[in-house]
Amino acid sequence: MPGFAPWATCRKMDDASVPRIREFKGRDLKDILEIEGHAFPKTSYPEEVFRYYARNPYAVFLVAEVEGAVVGYLIMEKQGHIVSTAVGPTHRRRGIGKKLIQCGVREARQRPWLEVRSKNKGAVSFYRKVGMEVAGRSKNYYGDDDALIMTWKEWGIDSDSLGT
Numbered sequence: 517m518p519g520f521a522p523w524a525t526c527r528k529m530d531d532a533s534v535p536r537i538r539e540f541k542g543r544d545l546k547d548i549l550e551i552e553g554h555a556f557p558k559t560s561y562p563e564e565v566f567r568y569y570a571r572n573p574y575a576v577f578l579v580a581e582v583e584g585a586v587v588g589y590l591i592m593e594k595q596g597h598i599v600s601t602a603v604g605p606t607h608r609r610r611g612i613g614k615k616l617i618q619c620g621v622r623e624a625r626q627r628p629w630l631e632v633r634s635k636n637k638g639a640v641s642f643y644r645k646v647g648m649e650v651a652g653r654s655k656n657y658y659g660d661d662d663a664l665i666m667t668w669k670e671w672g673i674d675s676d677s678l679g680t
């Protein structure tokens with residue numbers, strides 16, 4: 517993708533910073549499952565989903581670490597589909613979700629996009645804030661709610677101007 521620094525650049529920049537963004541390791545699984553359980557109590561992904569993405573070369577699985585503890589994660593398929601992201605409840609509104617997504621999208625081969633519950637107002641605000649916009653709606657996608665389809669607004673711009 518023209519103009520975007522690759523993930524390796526993001527990793528290098530972030531090595532000494534807080535939160536530290538790095539790739540998922542097997543030992544993170546327990547913490548990720550806990551974060552997932554808090555974020556999506558009724559619809560948590562099972563362990564197998566995380567294991568699948570951890571070994572999928574066509575996906576990016578990043579975690580955010582603060583003082584050695586894993587406090588958030590992001591999974592994105594490299595074709596641009598942002599599969600899921602969550603930050604632990606005590607670490608929200610500190611810019612961790614934003615940093616995860618900004619690092620993750622550097623690996624996207626096409627314009628990043630996702631589905632989000634229309635009733636999840638906090639997440640919709642978050643995605644707007646980091647540079648996404650609503651591109652469509654899928655009726656009853658979740659059975660009890662519509663999905664909003666959101667896409668990255670300014671795709672192809674220089675990474676330095678990524679919503680910072």
Ligand SMILES: CC(C)(COP(=O)(O)OP(=O)(O)OC[C@H]1O[C@@H](n2cnc3c(N)ncnc32)[C@H](O)[C@@H]1OP(=O)(O)O)[C@@H](O)C(=O)NCCC(=O)NCCS
Nearest residue numbers: 555601602603608609610611612613614638639641642645
């Ligand atoms: C959505 C989520 C990942 C955001 O993570 P976060 O680390 O708290 O987000 P950030 O601190 O990087 O937020 C960046 C900006 O997004 C906006 N934002 C974030 N959460 C918001 C909320 N709940 N309500 C309104 N705006 C919000 C704010 O403008 C925020 O900047 P500010 O704090 O300076 O005002 C986190 O709230 C979460 O894990 N939620 C539960 C899981 C979830 O809904 N995931 C998405 C499902 S598709």
